[in-house]
Amino acid sequence: MDQSSPSSFTNELQEFLTFSLGDEHYAIDILTVKEIRGYESVTKIANAPPFIKGVINLRGDIVPIVDLRIKFNVGQATYDEFTIVIVLHIRNRIVGMVVDGVSDVVGLKKEQLRPPPDFGVAFNSRYLLGLASVNEQMIILVDINELISSDELGLFDTAEATATRT
Template identity: 90%
Template structure:
């Protein structure tokens, strides 16, 4: 995904870091609710919820990237995403703002120093003197390591 002119991103926090993802992937933002556990799922997949008839896997990015404290209370946030015609929820520490960025504001991702593989990063941006890590959420959620999609689904754009 290359950054288009003045693209909007939803910013969120994981631990001490600020992240952002493409606002067009966001279906809704909601509080955490109890999930139905899935046997043999990796620890970062908390389970599934029934969201108006859709079975939605819930991924805790705090556990996946080993950042932040994985607590579940009335303040826990789930960002519900629509990716590759599937709905997935991600648990984050908090949602901050919607920001508009253009490619001139973007810096290349570092090879180290962030919680996850740089192939899932679009780059870094500074907003109000805060560093924001732009996540390629489509690439991350549909990656084989997440195991949420079968490999042939990844090939469909």
């Protein structure tokens, strides 16, 4: 599966799933999205950081659930019937990402991107593809492959993540 990275973003139209964390709007490559589902009870993992809510059994796959609202200190971390989990397929692993809401699928070309800022957003700019204006709303495009496999989240073994990048 060819997944976006800053160097592979082409001028062909690429589709992104938009979502919100707090007041900010983000987008990730639609090809990384396995499904969108409601939040369900998780099995807690001892000594896990607070942003790792636990794991779920998703049709035989043990899926870690990461709450990006907690990790990046944006939005209110509530868990109810409106809480959304985006299930991702990243580097042959399945990971769930809790967000405040899912908005739409948008098509973008490289020429529509602006460079990411070095400040003022929840994500480290190395995890960003850029910014785009869609329907008069600024959207932050996230390099979800890099973010989810980063040492910062600790979901992948460092040697495994490095090997899959080469």
